Amino acid sequence: MDLTTRLKEEARAQGFTLCRICGPDDIPEVPERLRAFLAAGRHGQMSWLEDRASWRGDPRVLWPEAQSIIMLGESYTPGHDPLEVLGQPDRAAISVYAQNRDYHDVVKKRLKRLGRWLIEAAEGAPEIKVFVDTAPVAEKPLGQAAGLGWQGKHTNLVSREMGSWFFIGAIFTTLDLDRDAPESDHCGSCRACLDVCPTDAFPAPYQLDARRCISYLTIEHKGPVDEALRPGLGNRIYGCDDCLAVCPWNKFAAEAQEAKYQARDDLLAPPLAELAMLDDAGFRARFSGSPIKRIGRDRFVRNVAYAIGNSGDAALREVARALTEDADPTVRDAARWALARLPEEG
Template sequence: MVGMHGNEENSAALKEDIRRWGRELGFDAIGFSGTRLDGAEQTLDAWLAAGFHGEMDYMAAHVTPAGNKRALPTELVPGTRSIITARINYRPAIRSGEESVLGSTALLRRGFISADFFENLADEERAYISRYALGRDYHKLLRARLQKLADRITGEVGEFAYRVFTDSAPVMEVGLAQNSGLGWRGKHTLLLDRDAGSYFFLGEIFTDLALAPDTPVTDHCGTCAACIDACPTEAIVAPYRLDARLCISYLTIELKGSIPEPLRSLLGNRIYGCDDCQLACPWNRFAPLTREGDFAPRHGLDQARLVELFAWEENDFNEKLAGSPIRRIGYERWLRNIAVALGNAPNSDETISALRSRADHSSALVRKHVAWALARHTAD
């Protein structure tokens, strides 16, 4: 029963069992933390007060008289005593390209990362999609695995109270993972591990079990500022401080309306998310590849040409991207993003003709971005 794990020795034994079950279930690492997120609420408040969250109003929601639930796990799930954080790597194997194509890429020149990650980024006629989004949506897989882990724990200790989270509730997952020893928060604000880099998903089990917290690791960013220098839109306004309104992930995924004009040319060919800060990070040079078939690129998204994707009709978008995280932005934003990328692509008859085919699209948002892109090409 729960009580039998209340002492330190039993807690340590149960933790080792949970780590082993986690490995057996396909997790790459498991860590344990308490419920305190010291300083998190002040940091979150300052970030919100600066307006860095943009249209992501959900970041400011969930405030109770006790404070923001995001920073207070026991407000989110009363009775929580320990939090189990699980990590699963997503870095997919990407088909490698011609070294010569990549020669002009500044980050590659600096020798930070392997060529395979840069193939699409360097080819402006091809779409760049964030590495985490090339395969199936991770939420279901991660949630099912966490549930299985909870079931294994129940089999050992009997019924206990728990809730499973996979980016599904106001949970400060990086802070919790940091407290559980799974890594440190890099200057790009993502969790970073010496062996695993930052290409991984996180999920949590909030539990009423008393499990001793693991020891947090120290920050190994040192004097490095590669991610800050690499960000195309200078969204990392200071170490550990991200203005989401400038972040390409926000602009291409979260933002519903128009992409601010001064930022459009900086998006390059990134049509869904951006990995530049992670690509630049030296700790990602040897980040392990995922063991999950579900995260392998689907529908050739790691090689897709912009004009091909722009030609998809709405039913193509819905069918081909069923089960993909990309589908959540909807067809209109998909076309908006590709229109911007085509505006940044080399001038060619094919590009102009693709843009013209959408110039009278029923969506004003799409028309507006297509007009901007066409103006760039016709002004050349």
Template sequence: MTDTRINVGEMLPAALVEQLRGWARALGFSQIGVADVDLSSAEPGLLAWLNNGFHGTMDYMASHGLKRARPAELVPGTVRVITARMDYLPRGSQHTDWQAIEWAHLGQPANAGISTYARGRDYHKVLRSRLQKLADRLTEAVGPHGYRVFTDSAPVLEVELASRSGIGWRGKHTLTLHREAGSMFFLGEIYVDLPLPLSEPVTPHCGQCTACIDVCPTGAIVAPYRVDARRCISYLTIEHDGPIPEDLRPLIGNRIYGCDDCQLVCPWNKFAQRSTLPDFDPRAPLTHPSLLALWAWTEADFLLHTEGGPIRRIGYERWRRNLAVGLGNALHADPQRADIRGALVSARDHATPLVQEHIDWALRSPTPAPPATTEC
């Protein structure tokens, strides 16, 4: 049998990267880049972010320290990082005004806001398996080599690597932006010991725009390119496992799992690309549901409807906690909603202490806003 493996030393590295791009497209990826492993210039910013406590209760961020910015320490022998972009806007989102549709749904307090990416299959599963197939294809071509696949699953500076490898630029909301794809995509990486040619980074194109900073409901984007996770709705509804701070609950509105506001308002997302995969198609129960419909779920319903999806990872208790906040805000917006009040009251005595606390808050009248002052 003829050995069809490629000797990297005998092949033009650029041709190998071009082959990688072809294999990646066949697997559903939209873009491939190659980054260097010297991220030393990113270390001061990482340390400042950690020292400010902006990681909240995500203690693993601090425990990993600078390993996040040092790929060769995380995986010894790594000399390059293959970066990958996978678009996730659902295939059925054919409307060019999809952002307006999302805003309209969020504008109704009794509706449940769920981040677009979370309505289908868990992206960790999708990307990891397809990155592994891409790595296997590379191994078939060049022979055994050192590598490791990552998808938001280890101390990796994903946006930094994506920016350095031409996937896009870091937006002021800290997400990666692409001129022809916005920010509605996932990132994945393959650490390799192959000396592949580096991709050229792209220039940033945010200009003077501050739309993402201005729209953030909780003011979590404390400065351009700087997010305080402790105020971020995505962190509060997904990563944070305790009581949600009372002063932030009214600002969360009806967002019960994640928040897309900074992406919905971004002008570049009018170019967001539809996914080519069915994995990110929204499940019917999670397609623009009402808060009351989700509140009616038993734990068995929750496990059934979130099987294989990202929402399951927060568990039923946090799910109910988030819904209680959303229902409270809906009730505060319309105190005449007896159906919402009744649903909260009937669930209280059987709820866990964490959920009870949020139900009690939801049933209280909102604190009136202080009167506006005028200067003479």
């Protein structure tokens, strides 16, 4: 059995759903696409996209010695309907990927184990580098080039085996491994992901304006959110799953087996009133080990205040009123906006 075949078997044994391989020169279209995205300002406040654009656009610049790129997909398909909570306006909607442990930690450990296996199994002392979403690597184009899936009209990767619900990891290596064929587009005439977006974040199919995307607004955007966009947030306080959840290819995806990806009971649909009262210590304790922790208490409570303002629930007026005295000016602004939108109790 050749090394590439053994590698793919070991990847499955380590818990990855899919393992495919491409080369560092297989995404020649990315630099120009990235330049156009940045030139249009669609990256918003994500200056890190601009800072290392040359690395992100070309893996050969990131690591010239790399000969092969191993792309791994790990399913996190939920066992519940992630859109159901949107019908409970006094509860918080948290993106599926953030309802338990931070996937960066889980996936990176798997990648390192697989990388160590590869070094031991190969001849010639190959080198490796592992990446999970925190380095300037074009994971989605590389995933398509390797055959994991294709970038759908919502710009996320879609897999025939895993639908839209999967994490992506990459192992760069100096080994010259057999490459897989790229995946072709299977969206057809479907527009489900485009039409469901509450804030019209897709200027056209296969294009995203992050400045209007709820995931960007609730996670990356600092300071007050544009008032015109706040109603579209609904009760989504961390991320948004709408465009992923409506993808028809999800019907082929099996529920994730990794316990660390299965939703914690207290994060499925937590009460907004409970989250609004979190101080910094309470926030850190509740979200220890969660990706939510990285946005900090103030940005998180800002999002909760917007959700309270969108709830239409008069019972939340006192919660909003309390936040108008918050130490953070952006939270105070969000709370005043919320209070002005809530009906009087009667």
